[in-house]
Amino acid sequence: MNSTVLSTEQGSAGRHARLLEARTAVNDILLGKDNQVGLAFCCLLARGHLLIEDVPGVGKTTLAHALARVIGSDYQRIQFTSDLLPADILGVSIYKRDKDEFEFHPGPIFSQVILVDEVNRATPKTQSALLEGMAEGQVTIESTTHILPSPFFVMATQNPLDLVGTYPLPDSQLDRFLLSFSLGYPDPAEERRLLTTEDRARMLDRTSALLNPDDIRALQEDCEKVHVSENLLDYIQALLQETRDDRWFETGLSPRAGLALLRASRSLAFLENRDFVTPEDVKTVFPALARHRLSPTSGFSQSPEEQINELLAQVPIP
């Protein structure tokens, strides 16, 4: 499987090699989280945005930081608080007396990689300012439209909803995130390595960019060329159909979510250096894709993750 050559171009193969190097570098910093790191890269390649949901201190910020470092993009971190205003994200126009005009000062959203910490701590007004930018790839301030840079990759972290002082994101806005996962505690062996090896912050500083924005754009285009067979589409449709069965969830996955699933699966296949999507790719991205989009039917004692895994086990692979 690994013998596949995606394209005859030398540049393409080189790009891909550097992509894998970047992933390895992030894995070295974030020990024992290969799967999540893979999904994060997958999200980036699929032009999506990432939602990391977990308790503080498990490495959310480190992941975002490492990712931004290796992909060599300019990076901003925004800490959401309850008194944050939309202008704090988007930027403001300030009157310049000497020029007798307003000058636009772009906010932190005008970066290629943004880490939004604790996205559910801000008020809905501020949240929607961010999410609109994520969806449209542009922001409109005082009737002027500003195009956001490319690549544009938002990683948001979120505290579990039962913590005090949060504003849960509405379903329609959760849909803007392509994938979401939690990092979880490291397993004992990895934790021991974490405790004994050098400081992560210093490692981060030392990490150099392995890719550049042009590479990312090219890689994103390469992903779209990954082949999807009829058999695989059958499987995706079967999965979507199953989520719409009301014994599982309140509402099923939308066609937009289906498109997202296909995009994410393609990116994962590309990341694995394959020129076609397999059902395993779909199965790997599906929980991350469905978790924040589906709410279990009330009265179910299972967690959404358990529900999703059970659903996957119910759908035969054609």
Add this chain to the structure above:
Amino acid sequence: MNGPGKKTTVWLIATLLLAMLPQLVSMPPAVLVAALAPLLWRIGSEFNGWKPLPPWIRHGATALGLIALFMSYHDLSGRRAAVSLLSVMLALKMVECYRIRDARLVVCFSLFLCATQYLFSQGVLMPFYGGATTILAMVTLTQLQRSEAWAHDTGPPPAKTSLLSELGFSFRLMAFAVPVGLAFFIFFPRLASPLWGIPDSTLDSKSGLSDSMSPGSIQNLFMDDSPAFRAEFFGAVPAASQLYWRGPVFWRFDGKTWKGGFYGRNIDAAEIPDPGENAWDYTIQLEPNERNWLFALDYPASIPPDSRLTLDFQLIRRQPVIQLFKYGIISNPDFMDAPELSSPIRLQALDLPDESNPRTRELVERWRQETPGDAEFVQRALQYFNQEPFHYSLEAPLLGANSVDEFLFDTRTGYCEHYASSFAVMMRMAGIPTRVVTGYQGGWYSGLGNYILVRQSDAHAWTEVWFSGRGWTRVDPTAAVSPLRVQQGSLGALNASRHLFDYSWLRGLRNSVDVVQQQWNDWVIEYGANRQAQLFAPFGLDRMSPAMLVSALFIALALFSVIIFPIVLRIKGPGRKDPIQQAWRTFLQRLERAGIATLPSDGAIEVAATASRRLPGDSETIYRIAHLYTRSRYAPVAPPFGELNQAIHEFRPKKKSA
């Protein structure tokens, strides 16, 4: 324009040929050429790449074919001529059949052509012939369908299909149709009289006894082993020596040939015999012979429907027997025929051509002086046949103008018609009224079916002599020459083999197998309104109206559909036909036997991961298979199927003990 392709064309021609086969056998030579030449040209054109013929040649060929038909049949309205016309036209169609639509048309008409053969034969083998043709036609249709489907599609190359799978598919389709056909056969309302008749005359050579008898005419029948009729007795079966099945009766002799006389006149109703005390009650299943005679033992005491009984006790049907005809009849063996002989009949029974056979006349006159009594004279003549060196043989020499003289004094070798004819002439010369009777003698008793099978080879000729006070009395001169003929039948009397494949064990086998044909005739060919009623009688339905029958038919069809449709759907289900999926299933089964369970929702690589953990030794093979399968299913370019198939079939996981 996409054509059927070489292979399919060969199938098409094979279908057409098989559908034509029974017709080809009976075609006159010119028509045979017209039917085969276009097919030969087409085969040649497929294999040598000949160009399609220009229209004027095609039209010319059609005209030639029509001329050949007209020259051979003179009239295209008969059954044979019409079917030959269809055959020739279909063969000619092959010359211009380069499109799938045309090919499909030829297949459908071939099926129709095959069905027309039921006009000529409804034997027990016909359904097999029809089935074989249908299966061939299905294979051809399947191939046509496939070539058409690929014509518009640049998709994946056609899957390699084996002949066996195509035949199997056709067979399955046929099998689904069988219950439906059966339902139609059983329940379709039967009419007492058919809506349309089969045309009476055909150009087939008529089989069986003819309306005249000359030396050699019965001898020819001896070569024919086809069944003439079957007789089923209610009660005891008469002895072989009593089984004289009476047919045409001859009165007029022209020196060589015997011809009919009185069968134009019917017997008076009052004269029809009573059944009597020793009556035989039996049913006769008469094979179609395209003649009017019905056969019965002496003397018929009942008259089958649509038939008449003549003054000399010939049973004559108003229409020729062109389909299997079954009739019941009662015979009275003790009946005395014509105690008084009217003078016109006596004259007719003594009539001989003048001045013929002088030596016989001399002999008869000498005897007559020595033996005045009629009965004694008959005995003397029979003794003469018995004691002089007469031979009962098939190899009778040709006879000249004075045929009786030559036979009695020179050749002395002949078949039953020689003896009957000579004897009758001698009797008439002696002034004893005599007539010649032809028919069948004996038959083969089938213990299995409890019936007597009479073949054409049992044809026989004998005489009837009128004695004052005893009426017409049967005298069989052949019995005097060769008593075996009457006791053992014609084949027992002759030791010689008639042809290359004439063995007694083969004849025995054929006689035994005939019971199948007899049952077929009884239950299938003769299945009419009565049989239908008989079949439903146990259910308390004495006589079902057509409406009830049709309802029953549809209920039966609905029931069959309930059974059949799930089967059809299962067969058509996806994945079943996909060789990749089948190979993968084999792989999963082998894993399962090795104790590794997988879920349908497991992807190939997940399966491989599970299996490798359990079978670390085979890990490499397992992953290789999983990757090949994944590529086959999901990659833009699939690896060759053979590689996957081989890998899977060579994969033999060792069962884990414990």
